[in-house]
Amino acid sequence: MPFNQPYGVRSFYAPGHDQGPKAVPAIVGRGPSSFAAYAAAGGFRALQRLQNGETTPVAVLKQILASGLRGCGGSHLPLVKKWEAAIPHKPRYLVVNGMEGEPDTFKDYLLLRDYPQIVLEGIALACRVLHIREACLVLNSAYGECRAALQAVLNENAALFDGLDIQLVDGPEVDLYVAGEESALLNYLEGQRAEPRLKPPFPHEQGLWGKPTIINNVETLSWLPLLLVRPELFAGRHPKLVTLLGDVAEPGIYEITLGEPLPEILQRARADDLSFVEIGGISGGLIPATLTNVDYDDEALAPLGVQVGSGTLRVFNTSRDPLAEMAAAIAFFKTESCGRCTPCRVGTQELAKFAAALRDTPLSNTDLNWVHSVAHTLQQTSTCGLGRAAPAPLLTWLHHFGKKPHD
Ligand code: SF4
Structure with missing residues (x-):
């Protein structure tokens, strides 16, 4: 399978973009208990049952689709939607997105580093039930240390992966945010610029090398072995890994249940001097501590203008300035835009200039109308999620922290 052609487009990106490998903090390891328990019990049980004929691909597929499992890369769309759309096209490739480009997000890194067997079992299960023979796992360039362990699992359990071609592919050397967008990843794998494709056609119709392709996130597929062996984990609930860091005493990757009260989640990491929280990563938004008494799921968070997204919760204490954090987030999107779409x-x-000037400039109704018009244009006309998400930090700041307009 001709993955990972030479990549030579760095000059396309803005000067100063090359910030080196993603900084991986030493916080990971406050272990998600379900993964630890499954690994401790030996793992591979779901895949073995399938291999031994104790169950069938059709039965397993039904169980997965009925579980309610959602995409854990940020979309939170039910997995069933993506797979059911793809199945009639007879998907040829499975691409597993291990780019995890969202700043301060490390849940996939934890899985790749500590539970490579579960990650690969999930990939193999997906391949078996979808009748896909060729898969590739694209790893963030900063996650190179995980590669040897992943390869060892493949080598040492060759019989379980028999008939499957699972390749480990290094992502772009530069830590590109937009390269994690699913169609940009396909371009990267084909040796083109890692910029998003226009849709339609969607990857499940024409993906890698023009063939129907399913693209799933590392965490999403890692839940498959667990939900098959322990279906109670998904009985009326949805477990999720969150990256919880910032001004907390115990930062880490925590296993939570969607719908849990947010204050209880924050207190697991001991957010003792809480002023405001960034919810959903840098493409999410900021809410003040006074509004955190809410359940942690998309339905409850939507009225606050935020969403679960990448599952990252960044906590800020009373010494922090929401305006500065918001301006930094907007500047990040300005830098990371691949520049292909004019809006x-x-x-x-324009939003970055506006955010940087906010501290010194009184806000007028004219300004507000202009910001909302720019944000609307970005949300409606951007080709990919970066452009659609870029206004969120500014919009939530204006809504929850902004000065009142003066005319
Ligand atoms: S929305 Fe932005 S990042 Fe996405 S393709 Fe267009 S210019 Fe590139």
Whole structure:
């Protein structure tokens, strides 16, 4: 399978973009208990049952689709939607997105580093039930240390992966945010610029090398072995890994249940001096501590203008300035825009200028109307999620922290 052609497009990106490998903090390891328990019991049980004929691909597929499992990369769309759309096209490839480009997000890293067997079992299960023979797992360039352990699992359990071609592919050397977008990943694998494709056609119709392709996130597939062996984990609930860091005493990757009260989640990491929280990663938004008494799921968070997203919760204490954090987030999107779509290229620059000037400039109704118009254009006309998400930090700041307009 001709993955990972030479990649030579760094000059396409803005000067200063090359920030080196993603900084991986030493926080990971406050172990998600379900994964630890499954690994401790030996793992591979779900895949072995399938191999031994104790169950069938059809039965396993039904169980997965009925579980309610959602995509854990940020979309939170039910997995059933993606797979059911793809199955009639007879998917040829499975691409597993291990780019995890969202800043301060490390849940996939924890899985790849500590539970490579479960990650690969999930990939193999998906391949078996979807009748896909060729898969590739694309790893963030900063996660190179995980590669040897993943390869060892493949080598040492060759019989379980028999008939499957699972390749481990290094992502772009530069830590590109937009390269984690699913169609950009396909371009990267084909040796083109890692920029998003226009849709339609969608990857499940014409994906890698023009063939129907399913793209799933590392965490999403890692839940498959667990939900098959311990279906009670998904009985009327949805477990999720969150990256919980910032001004907390015990940062880490925590296993929570969607719908849990947010204050209880924050207190697991001991957020003792809480001023505000960034919910959903840098493409999420900021809410003040006074509004955190809410359940942690998309339905309850939506009225606050935020969503679960990448599952990252960044906590800020009373010494932090929400305006500075918001301006930094907007500047990030300006830098990360690949520049192909005019609304995103120009809009992120304009929003960044506006955010940087907010501290010194009184806010007028004219300003507010302008910001909302730019944000609306970005959300409606951007090709990919970066442009659509870019206004969120500014919009939530204006809503929850902004000064009142003066005319
Ligand atoms: S929305 Fe922005 S990041 Fe996405 S393709 Fe367009 S210019 Fe590139």
